[in-house]
Amino acid sequence: MGQGRVLVVDCAPGTTALTELAELTRLGLEPTVSLRRVTDPELRSRIAAQWRTVDFDGFAEEQLARQLEDGGVGYTALKCRAGIPLTEAVLERATSDSLRHRLVLAGRAAAGADTFDAAAARRLGVTLLTTPGANADAVAELTLALMLDALRGVSRRAQALREGSWAAATANLPTGSLSGARVGLVGSGATARRVAELVRAFGAEVWVFGSPRFTPERAAGWPGRRVGALEELLRSCDIVSVHVPATPETRGLIGAEELRLMRPGSVLVNTARASVVREADLDRALRDPASGPWHAAVDVFETEGTGFASLLGDNPHCTLSPHSAGMTRSAMQEASRRLVAGFARHIAEHGLSLPAADRRPADIGDRVV
Structure with missing residues (x-):
């Protein structure tokens, strides 16, 4: 088996990075590590002492493409955690026949791959791997926390107390609660199921609107009632929580029309993808007492990172969270472990490179909707 790059x-975060890099090396892959997002000086030094390092912005398409070309040397595989722009243009440059190592494998230690061009990857023979379900517990935990904050106003009341206003801190009491509430889940994957289990423990009733794969037979073992139409769920639930991936089918799934169907006083939680709930529509609905949900809690935004900007930023009826739902140590360690295992399976089946005449269609890591 030849050496790959x-x-x-x-x-991976923390010292899990060292384990991850050692495992990739053991698989016959020579790592080159970008230190751009490694902030711990000691960890940076330990990585640099054992592996080749670079420093570039993986979110900048041109920088990513240039690094993948690496002066004509190229790479066999790519590993990331965040949603880097693995576009058609980047993939074409990374798979050029002029490179000594063409890209055949790209993995993201996360559930979604919406910033990867899957069609281009299939055409160019690049296998895409993701780790659906690895962070289900973590996302479900934050979803529950956001539901409780929306209902009980924990963060708003804490801020009022810091500003010295007991009256503002105790406004709008008594509040709603999960006990006796009807929680509607949009999505029927691993995270949604874990949310269902958690809210049931608080005494909530659960309704679920899933993908076409969520048949009555599959729903039979669920801790909740299967609903056949999104509109029925929106009209009937006190809390609606979104748990679907970003796909062409889910883009704009919940917009102004759908928000108007929600009950007065209801809550919307989105820890899935920003594209599923139209941000501008949600902002308008929250500012109109006669239209849509009373409060929202959002972990995902159209513009994230250092350039963060959102209409919801100054909306008093929205709890904000910085896309951190899956960022627990245990979840990120599990995602790293699963991705390395996926790399190992691919290498066992295909080796570290594929000749041009044997480029196979890419496999997309199972996405749970």
């Missing part, structure tokens, strides 16, 4: 755009 892997570009690690962002490694």
Whole structure:
């Protein structure tokens, strides 16, 4: 088996990075690690002492493409955690026949791959791997926390007390609660199921609107009632929580019309993808007492990172969270472990490179909707 090269755009957090890089090396992949998002000086030094390092912005398409070309050397594999722009243009440059190592494998230690061009990857023979379900517990935990904050106003009341206003801190009491509430889940994957289990423990009733794969037979073992239409769920639930991936089918799934169907006083939680709930529509609905949900809690935004901007930023009826739902140590360690295992399976089946005449269609890591 020949030696391959892997570009690690962002490694696992903390010392898990060392384990991850050692495992990739053991698989016959020579890592080159970008230190751009490694902030711990000691960890940076330990990585640099054992592996080749670079420093570039993995979210900048041109920089990513240039690094994957690496002066004509190229890479066999790419590993990341965040949603880097693995576009058609980047993939074409990374798979050029002029490179000594063409890209055949790209993995993201996360559930979604919406910033990867899957069609281009299939055409160019690049296998895409993701880790659906690895962070289900973590996302479900924050979803529950956001539901409780929306209902009980924990963060708003804490801020009022810091500003010295007991009256503002105790406004709008008594509040709603999960006990006796009807929680509607949009999505029927691993995270949605875990949310269902958690809210049931608080005494909530659960309704679920899933993908076409969520048949009555599959729903039979669920801790909740299967609903056949999104509109029925929106009209009937006190809390609606979104748990679907970003796909062409889910883009704009919940917009102004759908928000108007929600009950007065209801709550919307989105820890899935920003594209599923139209941000501008949600902002308008929250500012109109006669239209849509009373409060929202959002962990995902159209513009994130250092350039963060959102209409919801100054909306007093929205709890904000910085896309952190899946960022627990245990979840990120599990995602790293699963991705390395996926790399190992691919290498066992295909080796570290594929000749041009044997480029196979890419496999997309199972996405749970």
